[in-house]
Amino acid sequence: MKRYYIETFGCQMNVHDSEKMAGVLRSEGYAEAENAKDADVIIFNTCSIRQKAEQKFFSELGRIKSLKKRRPDLKIAVAGCIAQQEGGKIIERAPHVDYVIGPQNINVLKDIITSKSDSIFTDDNPFITEIELPVDRRDNVRAWVNIMYGCNNFCSYCIVPYTRGRERSRASQSIINEIKDLAEKGYKEVTLLGQNVNSYKSNVDFPGLLKEINKIEGIKRIRFVTSHPKDLSDKLIYAIRDMERVCEHIHLPLQSGSSKILASMNRKYTYKDYLKKVEKLRREIPEIAITSDIIAGFSQETDEDHNYTISALKNIEFDGIFAFKFSPRPGTKASNIDGQLPDGIKSDRLSEILELQSKITERKNKELKGKLLEILIEGEDEKNTGRLTGRTRTNKIVNITSKNNIKPGDIVTVKIINARRHSLEGEIV
Ligand code: SF4
Structure with a gap:
């Protein structure tokens, strides 16, 4: 069986794009390799938001040059924002790279692993909102769902509008169908993804979309990232206030005071x-x-x-x-x-x-100590201490000391017994 290895840099958008690339490869019969050495296809899903991430990627890319030398049939693809920005220059700089695939073109992956075609795929893709790809999700409780692609804001420091193109919203029905399917598979939480979700627009606006998703049985929590402060409307504030499945948390980048x-x-x-x-x-x-x-x-x-x-x-x-x-x-x-x-x-x-x-x-x-909070259990805690970990509706991580047959996907009430900088500790009540 052929194997793939994907290394992901950067934001949630990239993490979810990698889930789609893994989905495409799995549907073509590939299995995941534990490391790059064992893979037949290696994909770097890159980020160019900061120089550090870019440098890290180029040094990783240099490291696998010897692998390609030993196994010329190994396929190496560079995806993500650096791919879009640099295009063919990546192959000039690193000739061991076979393909350069911008974030709007990951649908080409299926074709290029079956037959060698072009190498550079960085065109603007006006059909990105209509393309449905299989997704190999990393989590069984929480799922990312793209609701829009690109950005029109051109913040002066940001490369995203140049790499991910203009804002394009997915049809609401297609989003709702995807979330209904996730609910049937047992997912409890969805995070709606977009560079600026507040400006989502199809037959409904963003609060209108939340209203539809809020009706889907089985989905207990709805989150969204990222919100642009200029587009945060009163209507959205009331939607968060009034819709019981929309969580009481907002990520609202200030950037400077x-x-x-x-x-x-x-x-x-x-x-x-x-x-x-x-x-x-x-x-x-x-x-x-x-x-x-x-x-x-x-x-x-x-x-x-x-x-x-x-x-x-x-x-x-x-x-x-x-x-x-x-x-x-x-x-x-x-x-x-x-x-x-x-x-x-x-x-x-x-x-x-x-x-x-x-x-x-x-x-x-610390102010939460002694409070009773609703937690969605996500799994074992990251340090493998045998404890379970979950999140409050306000997106705070809580580690739970007693298990009591609780499993991922359960929603439980816990009393907060300890508070640290990055997490809380709770016990089931
Ligand atoms: S809104 Fe976000 S993605 Fe769009 S340009 Fe500004 S920082 Fe970049």
Whole structure:
């Protein structure tokens, strides 16, 4: 039996694309290899959002050159955002690569593993929303579901609109059919995926889509990523408040607390606008958890701008953040903005941001001690301690000390008995 090995870098979108690539390969009779050495097809599903991820990929790619030398029939494909951005230049730089497949073209995988055809597949694909591929999902309880592809926002630092193309929404019926099928297979939670789910538009808008999914029997929890603050409508806030299966958690990237920097990032909102949305979310849904993304050390960011971000973190008190140093990406507007900061300043600012947020997250978690919370059990905890792990509706990880015949997919109530920075500990009540 032939085997495949997929190495995935980057975001949930890539993780789910890899599930689709695995699905296509399995449907062609391939099995998963434990490592690249045992594979007949190796796919790197790449990310170009930060220079670090890109460097890591190119060093991995160099490492497998000797494999191709020993086994010339080995097929090597580069997929994802670097594939789209670099196209044929990847094969010029690494001639041991057979195929370059952009994120809008993973449907070609089936054809190219059966017959050698072209090598570069990076065209814009207007039919991406209509293509249905088999999916080899990694999880039996929670599933990712694409509701849209691409992005129209052109944040000045971001490469996504260039690699994943313009925004295209999937037909609502096709999404609903996929989720009904997942419910029949026993899935309990779906996460709707898109670069900016708030701007989903087909015969219904995003709250309208949530309303339809909320009716599907068997699905207990609905989540979505990512939301753009400028498109977070009151209608969506009420949908989260009123629909019992829509979880009380929103990931709402702020990026900076300085309105001057937000303008330079082309985010199309000010800090004041953002704050108003957070206040409304908390007024309407007091238990909601809000998480965010922050970029440290964007070009021309002064100490004052950085301090606005620090004040924003103190003021808003997110439940958690992802924060990174600004990494100028070739081809984006931000890579040409003068006044890029030395790495040392970016690192210092990032450390201050992370340190502050850690304290806030830990304190917020500690406030949950003694509370009774609903947990969806996902499986054994990551450290293999024999404990089970699950998540609250607000997306906080809870490890459970007593099993009591509980299994993945069960929804249980637990009492929080301990709280740490990154997880909670609970016992079944
Ligand atoms: S909203 Fe901005 S950051 Fe998000 S994918 Fe689109 S351009 Fe990139």
